[in-house]
Amino acid sequence: MKCYQCGAELTEHDFCPNCGAAVKVYKRIMSLSNRYYNDGLERAEIRDLSGAIESLHQSLKFNKSNIQARNLLGLVYYECGEVVAALSEWVISKNLKPEDNAADDYMDLVRNDPSRLETFNQTIKKFNIALNHCHQDRLDMAIIQLKKVLSMNPGFIRAHLLLALLYLNNGNYAKAKTEAQKSLKLDTGNVMAARYLKEAEAMLDPQEAKSGEEKAKVKGDVIRYQSGNETIIQPVRTNVFTRSGSIWGIVLGVVLGMAAAYYLILPARIQSMNASFREQISAISEESDSKSAKMGEYEQQIASLSSELEGLQNEVNSYKETETTGSAPNDLMAAVSAYLSNPEDMDTIETQMQGVDLNNMEGAPSAQFTALYNSFMVLVGSELSKRSYNTGYEAYRNGDFETAISLLSKAFQYDNTNVDALYNLGNAYYESGDTDNAKVVYDQVVNDFSDTRSASSAETKLAEINNASD
Amino acid sequence: MINFENELKKFRPSLEIEDAEEIIYNQDLDDMADVLVGLLKDAKAEEMSRQTRIH
Numbered sequence: 001m002k003c004y005q006c007g008a009e010l011t012e013h014d015f016c017p018n019c020g021a022a023v024k025v026y027k028r029i030m031s032l033s034n035r036y037y038n039d040g041l042e043r044a045e046i047r048d049l050s051g052a053i054e055s056l057h058q059s060l061k062f063n064k065s066n067i068q069a070r071n072l073l074g075l076v077y078y079e080c081g082e083v084v085a086a087l088s089e090w091v092i093s094k095n096l097k098p099e100d101n102a103a104d105d106y107m108d109l110v111r112n113d114p115s116r117l118e119t120f121n122q123t124i125k126k127f128n129i130a131l132n133h134c135h136q137d138r139l140d141m142a143i144i145q146l147k148k149v150l151s152m153n154p155g156f157i158r159a160h161l162l163l164a165l166l167y168l169n170n171g172n173y174a175k176a177k178t179e180a181q182k183s184l185k186l187d188t189g190n191v192m193a194a195r196y197l198k199e200a201e202a203m204l205d206p207q208e209a210k211s212g213e214e215k216a217k218v219k220g221d222v223i224r225y226q227s228g229n230e231t232i233i234q235p236v237r238t239n240v241f242t243r244s245g246s247i248w249g250i251v252l253g254v255v256l257g258m259a260a261a262y263y264l265i266l267p268a269r270i271q272s273m274n275a276s277f278r279e280q281i282s283a284i285s286e287e288s289d290s291k292s293a294k295m296g297e298y299e300q301q302i303a304s305l306s307s308e309l310e311g312l313q314n315e316v317n318s319y320k321e322t323e324t325t326g327s328a329p330n331d332l333m334a335a336v337s338a339y340l341s342n343p344e345d346m347d348t349i350e351t352q353m354q355g356v357d358l359n360n361m362e363g364a365p366s367a368q369f370t371a372l373y374n375s376f377m378v379l380v381g382s383e384l385s386k387r388s389y390n391t392g393y394e395a396y397r398n399g400d401f402e403t404a405i406s407l408l409s410k411a412f413q414y415d416n417t418n419v420d421a422l423y424n425l426g427n428a429y430y431e432s433g434d435t436d437n438a439k440v441v442y443d444q445v446v447n448d449f450s451d452t453r454s455a456s457s458a459e460t461k462l463a464e465i466n467n468a469s470d
Numbered sequence: 471m472i473n474f475e476n477e478l479k480k481f482r483p484s485l486e487i488e489d490a491e492e493i494i495y496n497q498d499l500d501d502m503a504d505v506l507v508g509l510l511k512d513a514k515a516e517e518m519s520r521q522t523r524i525h
Contacts, residue, residue: 004507029502064501084485088494117487124484134478162481169474192480199472 001030033062037069044076048189049157052076067097074106080187081156083110083120123153130162139166157186157193164196168203176200329369331355336376346383353384358413377414385415393424401432419445423454426461435465 001010004026008018016023040055056073059066074089087110090103110117126149133142146163149156160183167176177200183193335352338345356373358365365373377384392407405428411421426441438461445458485493 004503025506026503029506032502060501062502064499064504082484084487084490084493087487087490088485088497091490091494092497092499121487124486128483128486131481131483134481158481158484165472165474165477165481168472195472 001027029062033059033066033069035059036062037066037072040069040072040076043189044072046188047186049076049080049187050191051189053080065096067093067101067103070096071102071106074103078106079155081120081123081153081158083117084124119152123149123156123159126152127156127159127162130159134162134166139170142166154182155186157183157190160186161190161192161196164193164200168196168199171203173200173203177204328356328365332369332373332376336372339376339380343379346380346387349380350384350387353414354410357410359409381414385411385418385421388414389418389421389424392421392428396424396428396431399431401428404428405432419449419452419454422449423458426458430461430465435469439465 002008003010003016003019003021003023005021006016006019008016010023010027011017014022014024014027036055036059040052040059043049043052043055053073053076056069056076059069060073063069070089070093074086074093076086077083077089078086087107090107093103094101094107126145130142130145130149133139133145143163143166146159146166149159150163153159160179164176164179164183167173167179177197180193180197180200183190184197187193331352331354335349335356338348338352342348358373388407388411392404392411395401395407396404405425408421408425408428412418412425415421422441423445426438426445429435429438429441442458442462442465445452446455446462449455
């Protein structure tokens with residue numbers, strides 16, 4: 001024991017050997033603190049946790065630095081499920097005595113198992129929620145929550161007590177009794193638990209509870225007993241079922257009948273239904289197979305018909321081509337006829353001559369056809385060539401090289417002296433990117449019209465094409 | 471007969487871990503020894519002031 005004034009170690013004397021301060025009362029206070037600690041320890045040993053808490057609190061009121069009392073108080077709190085209160089006591093204890101303190105071990109015990117700590121925390125939160133449910137008059141919810149709490153931490157005494165109270169409130173006295181007994185098992189000195197137990201037992205069996213008082217008098221269907229100055233008349237709980245055994249017989253018969261139906265009739269019925277379903281399924285699957293086979297046949301037929309259709313389409317196309325080439329003599333004759341009718345109607349003649357293409361005729365043209373064509377060209381070739389050239393050159397200028405090639409080629413066909421048509425045909429091929437045909441045409445210009453300006457231009461173009469290909 | 475409402479009032483919310491720090495700081499740690507020391511100090515101060523008044 002140390003002096004409260006200077007901190008020196010005290011002796012058996014009533015004054016401090018160092019500063020001389022009177023320590024008689026101080027020693028008395030320390031002694032009381034230790035006495036309460038001993039009392040708390042004894043109570044804790046017989047699991048009177050409530051009593052232990054009370055004594056240890058008293059001990060600490062006399063001496064806050066009673067480390068053993070504080071550590072024990074923490075342990076008792078921990079045992080009650082009040083983990084936070086326990087930790088608080090241990091933290092204060094550690095603060096008061098940093099070295100060689102058992103509180104370290106206790107805190108390590110909790111800290112080294114975070115999952116356990118988390119479980120405790122969840123338990124506390126759920127308990128608080130349950131308490132809140134109680135205040136909000138949601139008692140069923142509170143009971144459910146408390147059951148969860150106790151499944152997580154069966155040592156949480158306050159949860160047992162609250163659950164017992166709720167059971168008492170809703171008339172479930174047997175369960176209330178169980179919960180109160182559990183609380184008392186955890187904390188033998190818990191006054192609240194003892195009161196709840198007494199109340200539950202009283203409600204379960206009033207006669208037994210009042211055994212110290214007058215015995216109950218049972219007359220007819222009421223129980224009479226004396227409670228202090230009051231005479232209690234309580235009706236015996238009887239109803240139609242307790243009075244008549246025949247109703248029980250009927251109920252039993254109904255239950256047995258239902259059981260027989262469930263175990264004997266239902267399985268056969270289910271089996272027959274299953275057999276019928278299986279037959280239906282097999283019939284449906286057979287039908288499905290036959291339809292699948294038919295679908296396969298139809299698909300094959302569609303494929304063969306498609307190929308046949310394609311062949312026929314090709315045949316039709318070939319006929320069309322043949323018809324086009326074969327119509328050239330007719331077109332020529334129509335053009336000649338139009339000329340004979342009106343030599344000035346060059347539009348009609350030109351239209352009829354569009355079907356005459358010497359380059360695309362199937363097979364060699366007949367001698368009569370060639371003779372007629374040449375004679376006719378002597379008459380109208382120059383004019384037709386000029387018209388085709390104008391239209392073709394316009395198309396070339398507009399960048400429509402396909403049309404230009406077709407028309408300029410016709411223009412040279414009508415008049416094979418039209419060097420401009422031939423040269424621009426080469427240009428149209430060149431501009432459209434068809435350099436092979438362009439070279440052929442330019443060669444023809446150079447060879448057949450060597451003295452013309454077009455020939456020199458064609459030579460230049462040929463040189464360009466050759467340079468580009470190199 | 472237990473009164474449910476009155477009994478329910480005896481139950482207080484349990485302390486949660488998040489509140490531990492606040493609980494520790496707010497705990498009244500004064501003990502009888504502190505009270506005794508305070509009394510002695512007061513008595514000594516009173517004695518000194520009385521002597522000062524006499525002189």
